[in-house]
Amino acid sequence: xxxxxxxxxxxxxxxxxxxxxxxxxxxxxxxxxxxxxxxxxxxxxxxxxxxxxxxxxxxxxxxxxxxxxxxxxxxxxxxxxxxxxxxxxxxxxxxxxxxxxxxxxxxxxxxxxxxxxxxxxxxxxxxxxxxxxxxxxxxxxxxxxxxxxxxxxxxxxxxxxxxxxxxxxxxxxxxxxxxxxxxxxxxxxxxxxxxxxxxxxxxxxxxxxxxxxxxxxxxxxxxxxxxxxxxxxxxxxxxxxxxxxxxxxxxxxxxxxxxx
Amino acid sequence: xxxxxxxxxxxxxxxxxxxxxxxxxxxxxxxxxxxxxxxxxxxxxxxxxxxxxxxxxxxxxxxxxxxxxxxxxxxxxxxxxxxxxxxxxxxxxxxxxxxxxxxxxxxxxxxxxxxxxxxxxxxxxxxxxxxxxxxxxxxxxxxxxxxxxxxxxxxxxxxxxxxxxxxxxxxxxxxxxxxxxxxxxxxxxxxxxxxxxxxxxxxxxxxxxxxxxxxxxxxxxxxxxxxxxxxxxxxxxxxxxxxxxxxxxxxxxxxxxxxxxxxxxxxxxxxxxxxxxxxxxxxxxxxxxxxxxxxxxxxxxxxxxxxxxxxxxxxxxxxxxxxxxxxxxxxxxxxxxxxxxxxxxxxxxxxxxxxxxxxxxxxxxxxxxxxxxxxxxxxxxxxxxxxxxxxxxxxxxxxxx
Ligand SMILES: Nc1ncnc2c1ncn2[C@@H]1O[C@H](COP(=O)(O)OP(=O)(O)OP(=O)(O)O)[C@@H](O)[C@H]1O
Ligand SMILES: [Mg+2]
Numbered sequence: 001x002x003x004x005x006x007x008x009x010x011x012x013x014x015x016x017x018x019x020x021x022x023x024x025x026x027x028x029x030x031x032x033x034x035x036x037x038x039x040x041x042x043x044x045x046x047x048x049x050x051x052x053x054x055x056x057x058x059x060x061x062x063x064x065x066x067x068x069x070x071x072x073x074x075x076x077x078x079x080x081x082x083x084x085x086x087x088x089x090x091x092x093x094x095x096x097x098x099x100x101x102x103x104x105x106x107x108x109x110x111x112x113x114x115x116x117x118x119x120x121x122x123x124x125x126x127x128x129x130x131x132x133x134x135x136x137x138x139x140x141x142x143x144x145x146x147x148x149x150x151x152x153x154x155x156x157x158x159x160x161x162x163x164x165x166x167x168x169x170x171x172x173x174x175x176x177x178x179x180x181x182x183x184x185x186x187x188x189x190x191x192x193x194x195x196x197x198x199x200x201x202x203x204x205x206x207x208x209x210x211x212x213x214x215x216x217x218x219x220x221x222x223x224x225x226x227x228x229x230x231x232x233x234x235x236x237x238x239x240x241x242x243x244x245x246x247x248x249x250x251x252x253x254x255x256x257x258x259x260x
Numbered sequence: 261x262x263x264x265x266x267x268x269x270x271x272x273x274x275x276x277x278x279x280x281x282x283x284x285x286x287x288x289x290x291x292x293x294x295x296x297x298x299x300x301x302x303x304x305x306x307x308x309x310x311x312x313x314x315x316x317x318x319x320x321x322x323x324x325x326x327x328x329x330x331x332x333x334x335x336x337x338x339x340x341x342x343x344x345x346x347x348x349x350x351x352x353x354x355x356x357x358x359x360x361x362x363x364x365x366x367x368x369x370x371x372x373x374x375x376x377x378x379x380x381x382x383x384x385x386x387x388x389x390x391x392x393x394x395x396x397x398x399x400x401x402x403x404x405x406x407x408x409x410x411x412x413x414x415x416x417x418x419x420x421x422x423x424x425x426x427x428x429x430x431x432x433x434x435x436x437x438x439x440x441x442x443x444x445x446x447x448x449x450x451x452x453x454x455x456x457x458x459x460x461x462x463x464x465x466x467x468x469x470x471x472x473x474x475x476x477x478x479x480x481x482x483x484x485x486x487x488x489x490x491x492x493x494x495x496x497x498x499x500x501x502x503x504x505x506x507x508x509x510x511x512x513x514x515x516x517x518x519x520x521x522x523x524x525x526x527x528x529x530x531x532x533x534x535x536x537x538x539x540x541x542x543x544x545x546x547x548x549x550x551x552x553x554x555x556x557x558x559x560x561x562x563x564x565x566x567x568x569x570x571x572x573x574x575x576x577x578x579x580x581x582x583x584x585x586x587x588x589x590x591x592x593x594x595x596x597x598x599x600x601x602x603x604x605x606x607x608x609x610x611x612x613x614x615x616x617x618x619x620x621x622x623x624x625x626x627x628x629x630x631x632x633x634x635x636x637x638x639x640x641x642x643x644x645x646x647x648x649x650x651x652x653x654x655x656x657x658x659x660x661x
Contacts, residue, residue, distance in 0.1 A: 121569025132564040136278040149570050151263040
């Protein structure tokens with residue numbers, strides 16, 4: 001009986017210990033989170049409506065989102081819920097009717113189209129569902145266009161493109177034209193293109209929608225690799241639950257409203 | 261700025277190198293044809309003008325013509341003046357002429373023509389009339405009562421205005437010539453053609469014969485002295501030298517006699533300008549269509565380029581440069597064809613035209629002018645569609661609206 005009691009007391013003690021340990025862990029994690037928890041994108045009260053003749057489509061109804069630096073965020077929701085529209089607002093490809101998009105402390109709502117273009121060129125990267133490579137450019141040229149537009153020298157462009165293409169596993173296909181590549185390879189070129197200029201945020205709208213699950217996994221593994229190793233912030237729209245598992249966090253949209 | 265140009269050029273060159281080869285070849289080929297069309301008419305005109313000028317200098321005016329002083333009918337002491345002029349080193353020969361109009365009778369026919377009284381021995385140093393004789397012989401110094409007729413006067417020998425001629429006079433025939441009421445008979449010694457219509461509508465006889473008919477015999481009068489200089493002497497220099505000899509008569513270069521030619525030239529020049537305008541319009545339309553079709557296929561790409569952050573004017577410039585590269589290739593191809601193909605060919609195988617053997621003459625200044633116009637047409641033809649598309653909203657472009 002006594003034996004049992006002492007055993008129970010011991011157990012209690014060790015439980016206390018673990019509790020304290022976990023508490024400490026949580027504390028230190030909070031600390032880490034506080035350190036890393038600086039916001040890279042803040043979307044405030046974003047409203048986007050489209051006029052289709054007489055009808056008004058309210059694609060986004062006052063959406064508030066906050067994405068932290070180094071975060072891998074998935075945007076999910078039913079078809080027509082406003083995922084692409086939200087991504088386009090955050091990625092400065094479109095302008096909201098009202099609300100603000102602040103990227104890394106820069107309020108972009110007052111920018112002209114030209115300034116936005118320049119901002120995108122230097123700070124943002126995009127991966128499209130259908131790859132959207134320029135068919136007349138080979139893999140390397142496709143990858144370095146943003147660097148070239150930034151005014152980098154040919155050697156800088158080429159070495160950067162070669163490096164990033166090697167990182168996505170296409171180091172042996174630098175001169176290949178998109179028409180000679182599989183969908184998965186093209187999507188990897190397009191990821192390389194989106195990352196070549198080290199953007200602050202990578203945006204991807206259903207990057208795997210045209211790919212089979214094996215190739216999708218390769219692409220998502222790449223995203224994960226850049227996210228984990230380089231701390232690349234990624235915002236990705238997807239339909240698939242298993243894609244979303246790669247993300248740190250999921251933003252759920254429905255009828256243009258974020259679901260808490 | 262330079263970086264943007266570099267980027268546009270990069271895109272343009274890739275569009276051409278890796279784009280549809282058939283369209284590229286077709287476009288360059290058509291632009292080359294248009295360039296050829298643009299310069300061909302000018303080259304023909306220049307060739308004809310050159311020929312005309314040559315004929316006029318060779319058969320009529322020589323390089324410079326001395327005419328009587330203002331308000332005088334004749335140059336006096338013509339032979340003394342000739343000697344004086346011939347003392348100039350660049351002068352090959354001079355020919356003092358009397359010149360009037362007369363009426364010829366032959367059988368039932370009667371026509372008017374310009375009649376020259378010449379000294380044959382002098383004339384052969386100034387004009388090529390002697391070699392232009394196609395039947396019979398040229399005059400010689402002792403010949404009196406003999407005449408040389410141009411084919412437009414005699415008729416036959418392929419005269420252009422046969423019906424206005426005497427209708428087939430032959431060497432040895434006798435024609436009647438009436439000048440100022442005086443009629444005399446002349447034996448036709450030779451018939452000539454220069455192929456230059458105006459020069460072929462004349463007749464030549466000994467100056468002494470014409471002096472008699474005009475009633476000025478033995479007074480050493482002339483109405484013009486044609487002066488032939490060595491090749492390559494500028495007519496203006498000759499004029500200056502003549503003036504410094506103290507010649508007070510009227511000195512005119514052959515250019516001043518080319519009036520009718522200039523009329524023809526300016527008439528043809530108008531035709532040429534119209535043809536050029538049509539050519540340029542076609543070039544504009546071709547470029548417009550090619551670039552437009554190209555652009556329609558690239559709508560989404562343009563949207564993606566804008567999304568990446570490539571500036572709109574860089575995108576527009578890439579298509580304009582593409583069009584300019586097409587135009588440049590077309591110009592080079594067309595120019596090479598003219599310069600190294602067609603023009604040398606017509607020089608070694610001249611085209612027979614009523615004027616004689618004619619070859620094309622490509623003027624580089626004209627060629628550059630046409631090249632610039634073609635470039636402008638290609639710039640306008642590409643800027644319009646490229647600008648219209650590139651200024652659209654990038655999402656509209658991406659979604660193909
Ligand atoms: N340019 C536009 N013009 C008119 N309506 C639009 C436009 N873009 C989006 N919409 C509408 O806004 C709503 C949200 O569209 P959005 O493309 O953001 O949805 P989504 O969640 O990305 O859908 P999907 O999963 O099918 O891609 C839809 O009702 C759509 O029809
Ligand atoms: Mg979508």
